[in-house]
């Protein structure tokens with residue numbers, strides 16, 4: 001058999017088969033793709049904007065994963081040879097030299113890339129949200145859709161569910177998380193290479209040029225792009241939704257995808273509204289936002305039941321109310337109740353403030369990002385324990401801040417989904433209030449000790 005040069009797409013088909021349900025992460029795939037083209041780690045780091053050491057580490061883990069999956073030592077130096085051998089074994093003997101006959105399409109194409117999307121096989125409710133999103137995206141052809149809400153409320157889960165629901169309506173689908181803060185050039189390169197089926201090799205140098213190139217594909221084919229955790233690229237310690245230095249290109253991307261004419265849709269999830277977004281959205285415009293709130297009683301109860309909790313209706317209701325139907329909080333609480341209270345909700349509720357484990361971590365992450373004024377407002381609201389007006393709040397916040405600063409902080413907290421507003425009065429979700437009170441107590445203890 002003559003040794004045939006294996007293309008990267010064919011190599012990926014081999015990996016799809018051998019890795020089966022597992023898959024390479026986005027960055028692993030990027031490193032493999034560029035290694036395939038003969039790039040050194042240093043060149044990959046330079047072209048993708050990532051740190052040199054990080055790329056080496058990704059490479060190291062990639063070879064480890066492949067070695068494990070293929071049952072032999074794989075390294076940068078032999079990956080092509082080994083995968084070519086595997087590919088040849090997949091191809092029927094009579095057509096081994098032709099390289100493509102094993103696969104029905106003349107040019108193998110992967111039209112969906114789910115990245116690190118989470119499993120949503122257990123998913124309750126959200127039917128109204130799904131129907132609304134389908135209406136916006138399919139009937140009304142929205143180009144940019146934001147899913148907004150506090151940590152753990154179910155943005156990521158809903159984004160994956162909607163993508164599953166709408167996948168047949170799109171030629172291409174790609175799902176990416178921004179949790180690792182990829183530079184905009186790395187994300188755009190990733191999107192363009194995928195949507196162009198690897199044909200777009202020489203990318204423009206400027207961000208604007210790269211976005212134009214992406215939009216060319218969004219015009220010529222129906223693409224669904226999902227970007228998760230946009231808040232990861234916002235600045236911490238300032239009012240919500242401002243891009244970190246070096247990440248302003250993301251603002252440009254959202255702006256242009258929303259403003260320019262094409263037949264695709266970009267859905268993103270975030271805990272904070274990106275600055276400049278509100279001015280673009282509107283009922284008659286192809287830019288929309290959906291703020292997620294907690295799950296209703298029935299679906300919340302289903303989450304608790306799935307964790308084996310079956311207490312009296314009154315207790316369950318109280319538990320759900322304390323967490324305002326936040327699925328993550330409910331899951332965490334249910335696990336705690338099972339392990340510490342032998343499944344007895346009332347014992348758990350008697351413990352008073354109920355903030356445990358992961359939801360705490362989530363709130364800690366959110367709190368860490370607040371500006372000094374926002375923190376003061378959060379402390380004042382937690383001390384009040386009830387709904388307060390703007391004037392009351394202004395008297396309470398120490399040290400005093402101007403009305404303008406207070407309004408700015410309130411607006412920002414609202415964008416972060418940490419604040420509840422009702423007929424001109426403000427308060428916090430119960431879990432949030434408990435967290436803030438505890439955080440405040442911690443600070444007081446530090447000062448006194």
Ligand SMILES: Nc1ncnc2c1ncn2[C@@H]1O[C@H](COP(=O)(O)OP(=O)(O)OP(=O)(O)O)[C@@H](O)[C@H]1O
Pocket residue numbers: 122123124125126149150151152153154155156157158229269270271295303327328331362
């Ligand atoms: N409708 C639902 N039914 C069942 N489980 C759900 C539902 N929505 C979310 N969950 C579960 O709750 C947890 C939190 O959801 P998810 O990760 O989507 O929250 P998030 O809003 O994206 O949070 P973050 O801001 O931290 O990214 C996950 O374990 C998810 O599977």
Ligand SMILES: [Mg+2]
Pocket residue numbers: 155156157228229269
């Ligand atoms: Mg999420």
